[in-house]
Amino acid sequence: MPGQKMQGLILIACCCLVLVLISGCTGNATGKSIPSADPAFGNWDLTLNGTTQKVLTRSDLETLPAVTANGYAVSTTGIRFGPYTCKGVDLRDLTALVGGIGEKDQIWVYAPDGYLWVFDAGQLNGKGFVTFNESLREVPSPPLKVILMYEQDGKPVTYNDGGPARVAIVSDSPGIVTEGSAWVKWVDRIEVHKK
Ligand SMILES: Nc1nc2c(c(=O)[nH]1)N[C@H]1C(S)=C(S)[C@@H](COP(=O)(O)O)O[C@H]1N2
Numbered sequence: 301m302p303g304q305k306m307q308g309l310i311l312i313a314c315c316c317l318v319l320v321l322i323s324g325c326t327g328n329a330t331g332k333s334i335p336s337a338d339p340a341f342g343n344w345d346l347t348l349n350g351t352t353q354k355v356l357t358r359s360d361l362e363t364l365p366a367v368t369a370n371g372y373a374v375s376t377t378g379i380r381f382g383p384y385t386c387k388g389v390d391l392r393d394l395t396a397l398v399g400g401i402g403e404k405d406q407i408w409v410y411a412p413d414g415y416l417w418v419f420d421a422g423q424l425n426g427k428g429f430v431t432f433n434e435s436l437r438e439v440p441s442p443p444l445k446v447i448l449m450y451e452q453d454g455k456p457v458t459y460n461d462g463g464p465a466r467v468a469i470v471s472d473s474p475g476i477v478t479e480g481s482a483w484v485k486w487v488d489r490i491e492v493h494k495k
């Protein structure tokens with residue numbers, strides 16, 4: 301009967317809707333919340349894992365030697381963000397707190413949205429990045445530093461810009477553009493992987 305068929309279809313449609321709603325509530329892949337402008341933002345800390353492990357608060361981070369330099373990035377879609385004055389802690393100084401890095405080690409940088417970016421030891425020494433000028437023409441790389449930035453243009457990094465702490469690749473020379481994919485937002489964990 302057409303009426304029964306219709307009822308059946310409506311039932312199936314309702315089941316699908318319920319499934320979509322339920323799956324939408326399970327959150328992101330890691331199950332951890334992104335530190336938005338809510339409690340999680342204030343509770344931020346940073347776990348460093350190497351041969352030992354340490355957890356740093358925001359004020360711990362601010363007591364470490366700070367680097368202030370120029371940062372400018374381009375997304376994979378060609379949108380530039382910056383130029384910014386970036387202030388933060390050199391990743392070599394952070395990893396030194398948990399045993400340091402060897403020449404062949406990798407440094408894994410995690411964010412609670414499930415994003416992960418891996419640097420090699422050479423990159424922490426500023427080598428092996430592709431650099432562009434403002435017109436996105438590739439230029440030879442000046443000395444670079446990889447920092448965990450907590451201030452951007454003199455203000456705490458906002459949530460939308462990846463705060464409380466975001467990776468920035470910085471240079472003493474202005475106008476050096478680096479690839480945005482390495483600028484990990486909302487960083488909450490850094491691991492040294494021995495090779
Ligand atoms: N945690 C996290 N960081 C991230 C990403 C992400 O998806 N999650 N995307 C990266 C990529 S591919 C780019 S191009 C830039 C984009 O930065 P924006 O969101 O400030 O424009 O952030 C990088 N950092």
Ligand SMILES: [Mo]
Nearest residue numbers: 375376480481
């Ligand atoms: Mo990107």
